[in-house]
Amino acid sequence: MSLERPDEREEETAVEERSADEIGELLGDNVIGREEHINAPAYVIRPDAVQETLSTLKSEAGYDHLSCVTAQEYEDRYESIYHLKKYDDPTQEVSVVVPTDRENPVSESAEPVFRTADWHEREAYDLVGIEYDDHPDLRRILLPDTWQGHPLSRDYDQNRPQVVTLREHANPLQEDYKAGGQDSDTMLLNIGPHHPATHGVLHVETVLDGEQVANIDPDIGYLHRCEEQMCQNGTYRHQIMPYPDRWDYTANMPNEWAYARAAEALADIDVPEYAQVLRTMGSELSRMTGHFLALSTFALDVYGDFSAIFMYGMRDREKAQNILEDLTGQRMMYNYFRLGGVVWDLPEPREEFFEKTRDFLEDLPQALEEYHDLISANEILQMRTVDTGVLPPEVAKEYGATGPVARGSGVDYDLRRDDPYGYYDELDWDVVTEDGCDNYSRLLVRMREVEESAKIVGQCIDLLEEWPEDDRTIQSNVPRTLKPDDDTEVYRAVENAKGELGVYIRADGTDKPARFKIRSPCFSNLQTLPEMSTGEYVPDMIASLGSLDVVLGEVDR
Amino acid sequence: MSSDNRPFITDDSKVLTDTRDARMAGQGDRFNSKLREAFGSSPFILTKFDKFMNWVRGSSMFMLQFGIACCSIEMMHTYSVKHDLDRFHAGVPRASPRQADVIIVPGTIVSKFAPRMKRVYDQMPEPKFVVGMGSCTISGGPFQEGYNVVKGAEEVIPVDIHVPGCPPRPEALVYGVAKLQERIANGESSPVTVKPYELEQFSDLDRDEVVQKLADQIDEDDLVMRYNWSDSP
Numbered sequence: 104m105s106l107e108r109p110d111e112r113e114e115e116t117a118v119e120e121r122s123a124d125e126i127g128e129l130l131g132d133n134v135i136g137r138e139e140h141i142n143a144p145a146y147v148i149r150p151d152a153v154q155e156t157l158s159t160l161k162s163e164a165g166y167d168h169l170s171c172v173t174a175q176e177y178e179d180r181y182e183s184i185y186h187l188k189k190y191d192d193p194t195q196e197v198s199v200v201v202p203t204d205r206e207n208p209v210s211e212s213a214e215p216v217f218r219t220a221d222w223h224e225r226e227a228y229d230l231v232g233i234e235y236d237d238h239p240d241l242r243r244i245l246l247p248d249t250w251q252g253h254p255l256s257r258d259y260d261q262n263r264p265q266v267v268t269l270r271e272h273a274n275p276l277q278e279d280y281k282a283g284g285q286d287s288d289t290m291l292l293n294i295g296p297h298h299p300a301t302h303g304v305l306h307v308e309t310v311l312d313g314e315q316v317a318n319i320d321p322d323i324g325y326l327h328r329c330e331e332q333m334c335q336n337g338t339y340r341h342q343i344m345p346y347p348d349r350w351d352y353t354a355n356m357p358n359e360w361a362y363a364r365a366a367e368a369l370a371d372i373d374v375p376e377y378a379q380v381l382r383t384m385g386s387e388l389s390r391m392t393g394h395f396l397a398l399s400t401f402a403l404d405v406y407g408d409f410s411a412i413f414m415y416g417m418r419d420r421e422k423a424q425n426i427l428e429d430l431t432g433q434r435m436m437y438n439y440f441r442l443g444g445v446v447w448d449l450p451e452p453r454e455e456f457f458e459k460t461r462d463f464l465e466d467l468p469q470a471l472e473e474y475h476d477l478i479s480a481n482e483i484l485q486m487r488t489v490d491t492g493v494l495p496p497e498v499a500k501e502y503g504a505t506g507p508v509a510r511g512s513g514v515d516y517d518l519r520r521d522d523p524y525g526y527y528d529e530l531d532w533d534v535v536t537e538d539g540c541d542n543y544s545r546l547l548v549r550m551r552e553v554e555e556s557a558k559i560v561g562q563c564i565d566l567l568e569e570w571p572e573d574d575r576t577i578q579s580n581v582p583r584t585l586k587p588d589d590d591t592e593v594y595r596a597v598e599n600a601k602g603e604l605g606v607y608i609r610a611d612g613t614d615k616p617a618r619f620k621i622r623s624p625c626f627s628n629l630q631t632l633p634e635m636s637t638g639e640y641v642p643d644m645i646a647s648l649g650s651l652d653v654v655l656g657e658v659d660r
Numbered sequence: 661m662s663s664d665n666r667p668f669i670t671d672d673s674k675v676l677t678d679t680r681d682a683r684m685a686g687q688g689d690r691f692n693s694k695l696r697e698a699f700g701s702s703p704f705i706l707t708k709f710d711k712f713m714n715w716v717r718g719s720s721m722f723m724l725q726f727g728i729a730c731c732s733i734e735m736m737h738t739y740s741v742k743h744d745l746d747r748f749h750a751g752v753p754r755a756s757p758r759q760a761d762v763i764i765v766p767g768t769i770v771s772k773f774a775p776r777m778k779r780v781y782d783q784m785p786e787p788k789f790v791v792g793m794g795s796c797t798i799s800g801g802p803f804q805e806g807y808n809v810v811k812g813a814e815e816v817i818p819v820d821i822h823v824p825g826c827p828p829r830p831e832a833l834v835y836g837v838a839k840l841q842e843r844i845a846n847g848e849s850s851p852v853t854v855k856p857y858e859l860e861q862f863s864d865l866d867r868d869e870v871v872q873k874l875a876d877q878i879d880e881d882d883l884v885m886r887y888n889w890s891d892s893p
C-alpha cells in the first residue's frame with residue numbers, strides 16, 4: 104500500500120493547498136483579526152459567523168476534519184479555538200478563533216457543520232463556561248449535572264462544596280420509559296457505569312424496543328480526573344510527562360509523544376536521531392500491548408466470561424510489557440520520554456535486550472495465527488461482527504473518528520505517515536485499512552496493525568544494533584527551566600493506539616502552561632456509538648462498543 | 661440383546677484401577693492432603709466454629725469484577741496467566757456485586773462515580789471486604805489536587821487493605837490479597853463506620869447556600885452525596 108501512496112498524495116496536496124492569505128480572502132468580512140499559531144495560521148472571527156466560516160472552510164477549502172475544540176478564558180475574554188485539518192493531508196491546518204466577551208460568553212455552535220462539535224462544545228461549556236447558540240443539547244458532559252461553577256474558568260473556587268445525585272439511574276422496572284413520547288412499549292436499560300462490558304466506567308443509557316436499540320446516550324465523566332488541570336499545574340520540564348501515561352492506559356507510551364511533540368514544537372527543542380529510534384520502538388511495542396488488550400477484551404465481550412482468548416491476549420501483552428519494563432523500568436507507567444529525548448538508553452547488555460525482543464517478534468507470527476484461528480476465523484464471532492455496527496466513512500469523518508475506527512471504515516488516515524514524526528518516515532511499513540466499515544473490520548485492522556508494529560520494531564532493533572557507539576545521544580540540551588515565550592500557542596497531534604491524540608498548549612511566559620488541552624481520540628470515537636447501534640440489537644451494541652476500544656481514562660481525561 | 665443379563669462388571673482385572681485400590685484400602689496419596697497428614701491418625705479436629713468459618717472465608721473468595729482506571733489493567737494481569745490470582749483461592753471474578761465478597765477498588769474515584777461505587781458496595785452481601793489498589797485509592801494519588809477527585813476510597817467505603825503503587829505490580833496485589841486472607845482468617849476486618857461522604861436524602865442535608873441553590877433541580881427524596889472539599893484530608 105505505502106509503496107504507491109507517496110506520489111498519489113503529492114498530487115492531491117498540489118491541487119488543494121491554499122496559502123494563508125487566500126483563505127483569509129475566502130472568509131471575507133467574518134475575519135476580524137489574524138494570529139499565528141506555531142502549527143497553523145489562525146483567523147479570529149465574529150462569534151456569530153462560526154457556522155458560515157466553518158462551512159466555507161469545509162466545503163470550499165477542503166478542511167473536513169474538526170480535530171479539536173479548545174476553550175479558554177483570558178483576563179478580558181473567552182475564546183474557543185476550532186482546530187481544522189484535512190483527512191487527506193493533516194499537515195494542512197487552520198485554526199479558527201472565536202472570542203466572546205466576559206459578561207456574556209455566547210458564540211454560535213459549530214454542530215450543524217461538524218457533528219463532532221456536539222460533545223466538544225458540551226465539554227467547553229462544562230469546564231470553561233462558554234455557551235453555544237444553536238447547540239442541540241447543551242448540558243454538562245464530564246461533570247455531574249448538579250455541579251456548581253466551571254472548573255477551568257479563572258474564578259473557580261475549588262473548595263466550594265458540591266452535591267452529586269444518584270438520580271441518573273432510573274429504575275427501568277418502575278414504569279415504561281417512553282421514547283419520544285409515543286405509545287410505544289420501550290424500556291430504559293442502564294448499562295454501567297459498573298458493568299463488565301463497558302471497558303471501565305462508562306454509563307450507556309439505552310432505550311430498548313423489544314431487543315432493538317431505539318435510542319442510546321453514552322454518559323461519560325465517571326473517570327474525569329482533571330488531567331488538564333493537573334498538566335496546567337505542572338512545570339514543562341518534568342512534572343507533566345508522567346500524566347500522559349495515564350490518559351490511554353492500555354498503550355501508554357505513544358501518549359507521552361503527544362505531549363513531547365507539542366512541547367518540543369513550542370519551545371523549539373531538537374531531538375537526536377538515536378532518541379527518535381528509541382521512541383519509535385518503544386511506542387510501537389506499547390501500541391502492541393494496547394491492541395492485544397483490545398483484542399482480548401473484545402473477544403471477552405463477544406464470547407463472554409473469562410475466556411481462553413483473554414488469557415492468550417494477556418500472555419502476549421505480558422511479553423511486550425516485559426520488554427518495555429527492561430527498557431524503562433516500569434510495567435505500565437513508563438515515563439520514558441523527556442523533552443528533547445528519552446530518559447535512558449537501552450539496558451546493558453544490549454545484546455540480551457535485542458535477543459529478547461527478537462524472540463518476541465519471532466514468536467509473534469505464530470501467536471497471530473492462533474488469534475486468527477481463535478477469533479477472526481471463528482464462525483460465531485463472524486456472525487456477531489460482520490455487518491454489525493456499520494460506520495460509513497462519511498459519518499466517521501463527520502464525527503472526527505480516527506485511528507483503527509476510521510481505518511476500519513476505509514478512511515486512509517494515519518498521522519505516523521501523513522504528518523510524520525519520529526523515525527517513521529525512514530522505515531518501511533504500511534498503513535492498514537479495511538473497507539468493511541463493521542465491527543469485524545475494526546478488529547482486523549487492529550490485528551494487522553500488530554504485524555505492522557512488529558515490522559517497525561524489528562527495523563528499529565536492527566538500526567539500534569548498528570548505531571555507532573559514539574553517536575548515541577539520548578537527550579539534547581534542554582534548559583533546566585523551560586519558559587516558552589508569552590502567548591505562543593501550538594496544537595500538535597500524534598497517532599496513538601486509538602487514533603489522533605492531540606495536545607494544545609498556550610504558554611504565558613512562565614514555566615507552566617496557561618492552557619493545556621487534550622484532544623482524545625476515544626472521545627471522538629465514542630461519539631459514533633449512537634450512529635452504529637441505533638436500530639441494531641443490544642448484543643450488537645455491546646460488540647460495537649468493544650470494537651471502538653475506548654479507554655475511559657482518555658475519554659474523560 | 662445377549663449382553664442384557666451379563667453381570668455389570670465382566671472382567672475384574674480391567675476395572676481394578678489404582679484409584680479403586682487406593683479407595684478400598686483407604687490409603688494412597690490421591691485423597692491425602694498435607695493437612696490430612698498433619699492431623700495424623702485421627703480424622704477429627706477440635707476448633708471454634710468461628711475460627712473455622714473465618715478460615716473458610718479467607719480460602720474461598722469471590723472477587724467482584726470491577727474496573728475503574730489504569731490500575732484495573734494491572735488487576736487484569738493479576739487474574740490472568742503468569743500471576744494467576746486463582747492460585748490463591750481468589751481468582752474467580754463475579755460480574756454481579758450480589759455474588760461477590762471482595763471488591764478490589766482499582767483506580768481513581770471521582771465525584772460522579774463515588775455514589776455509584778457506594779451503591780455497588782452496599783449491594784454486596786455481608787461479610788464483605790475491600791482491597792484498595794493504587795495510590796489513587798489511598799489519597800487520590802497523582803490526581804490528589806484535582807477539583808473532581810475524591811481523596812481516597814476510604815472517604816466513601818471502609819478499606820481493609822491498601823496496596824500502594826501507581827500502579828502496584830501484580831505481585832504487590834497478590835501480596836495484598838494474601839494479607840487480606842490472613843486478616844480474614846484471624847477474624848479481623850476494618851470497622852464499618854460513618855464515612856465523610858455518605859449517600860443521603862437530599863432533604864436531610866443542611867440547608868446551606870449550595871443546597872438552597874440546587875433545591876429546584878433535585879427532588880427531596882433523591883439520594884445525593886455531598887462533598888466538602890475543603891475538609892478533605
Ligand code: SF4
Nearest residue numbers: 730767794795796826
Ligand atoms: S494509582 Fe496510578 S495507576 Fe492506579 S489508578 Fe491511580 S493513577 Fe492509575
